[in-house]
Amino acid sequence: MKISVFGLGYVGCVSAACLCDLGHEVWGIDVDPGKLDFILRGQSPIIEEGLGELISKYVKAGTLRATTSAAEALSSTEISLVCVGTPSLESGALNIEYVRRVAAEIGAALKSCGHRHLVILRSTMLPGTTRRELLPILERASGMKEGEGFFVAYNPEFLREGSALRDFYDPPKTVVGALRKETAEHAAQIYAKLTAPLFLTGIEEAEMVKYADNVFHAVKIVFANEIGAIAKPLGVDSHRVMEIFVADHKLNLSPYYLKPGFAFGGSCLPKDVRALAAQAHEANVKTPLLFSLMDANREHVQRAVKMIQSFGKKKIGLLGLAFKAGTDDLRESPMVELVEILLGKGYQIKIYDKNVSLARLVGSNKRFIETVLPHLTELLCPSTDEILEHAEVIVVANSDHDFPPVLEKVKPHQIIFDLVRIFPESPRHLPNYHGFCW
Ligand SMILES: NC(=O)c1ccc[n+]([C@@H]2O[C@H](COP(=O)([O-])OP(=O)(O)OC[C@H]3O[C@@H](n4cnc5c(N)ncnc54)[C@H](O)[C@@H]3O)[C@@H](O)[C@H]2O)c1
Secondary structure, eight states: OEEEEEOOSHHHHHHHHHHHHTTOEEEEEOSOHHHHHHHHTTOOSSOOTTHHHHHHHHHHHTSEEEESOHHHHHHTOSEEEEOOOOOBOTTSOBOOHHHHHHHHHHHHHHHHHOSOEEEEEOSOOOTTIIIIIIHHHHHHHHTOOBTTTEEEEEOOOOOOTTSHHHHHHSOSOEEEEESSHHHHHHHHGGGTTOOSOEEEEOHHHHHHHHHHHHHHHHHHHHHHHHHHHHHGGGTOOHHHHHHHHHTOTTTTSSSTTOSOOSOOOTTTHHHHHHHHHHHHHHTTOOOHHHHHHHHHHHHHHHHHHHHHHHTTOOEEEEEOOSSSTTOOOOTTOHHHHHHHHHHHTTOEEEEEOTTOOGGGOOHHHHHHHHHHOTTHHHHBOSSHHHHHHHOSEEEEOSOOTTHHHHHTTOOTTOEEEESSOOSSSOOTTOTTEEESOO
8 A cells, every 4th residue: 555654653663664665666755854864874863773774674675655745645545644743732731733734735735636535533532523523624625525535444553662673563452543433444444464352433433542541651651650659668578469460350450340330448448548548648648640539530520420410300119229230238338329319309210120239238238328318218129110110310330130121111201221231232222321421
């Protein structure tokens, strides 16, 4: 394939050289003449192991060329890969000025290039940037509509500086987002020789994946550092602790606990988060991530309250009260907190949870609910029929297998508010369905 690579920085240089190595012909474009000089002399403008050799090899072979002119590059290529910088503004917001400028240059060059072109954006950009900001620029500057004279895809980059070549050839995944599947498939063709898992998706999902990845990496680093900071004054070897921690692929390094849903609760997580935070405080170790967890969790409950308020209805039916399906443990259940808040705001609530019967509750579980929700008996229903009869809004609060058939029976005027993603796919046949975070 013949590919233009816009921006010859860390990502662009590596992409340009490695794409040549995969057998493609590449034009590199940069506004910085100093960078172009390096490339044209067959040298790497950045320090990255193995990159100089690749650039030298493909410049000599004539398959890696460089220019400052978008028009020159587009006239002899079928694909553009945009890798220009998206730095932070002083406010912390994303500066998309360089991608905008490149979109305008590509758009203008498309007018005269005389063949269909695929524009793949690779710079890290917030969800919506490609569709809302760049697509209109490309269409205006080219005078063409996306899907006719040109096509757009978003393809995030996952390489790490220092091991960039290895990461290019062996990425954790290849993700391509586009407005239609054929465009994503076409874009993915440039990596056809790589064996990484391939995800074809929507543009915004592809844009968001990059942020989910990088923010998670930041969370991991801060988390490990805070565990270390708390462990040291206690004389605990944090490296031994984390060695054992990462060996757990069931609960720790796994998809578990990584699905957007409702707040955490139960008899362990809140108690143990508070205990470790108190320990850090006592030792005068500042651990802002650890301290933020209970607040973030409370905020999530408030988010659910606000969403329920936005429906403008007063009669609520809750399916599930315990902190998760398959238990009667009500201790620190976020659903109990939700009910408490809604009762305080004058909502009329009925609750169904087949595992929760006041007569059977014992010990600290019983004491907790008697203190927090003393009138629970009046709210509990013996079957889901009473919930369907009473509720204007049905809140699905746990993923009990019995609930999906119940939801099939809701009337058109009733709203389903799902906190747990009870249906794996969006239930299009239920028009009043609202997912919490999806
Ligand atoms: N560096 C990384 O490890 C890494 C990894 C993954 C994703 N990313 C993302 O990739 C993007 C590029 O990052 P980078 O580190 O390579 O940036 P960089 O600053 O090293 O390089 C950007 C290049 O774009 C050039 N440029 C600016 N305007 C241009 C224009 N109109 N036409 C042509 N070239 C132009 C600049 O001269 C520069 O050489 C960013 O969005 C970044 O967030 C970076």
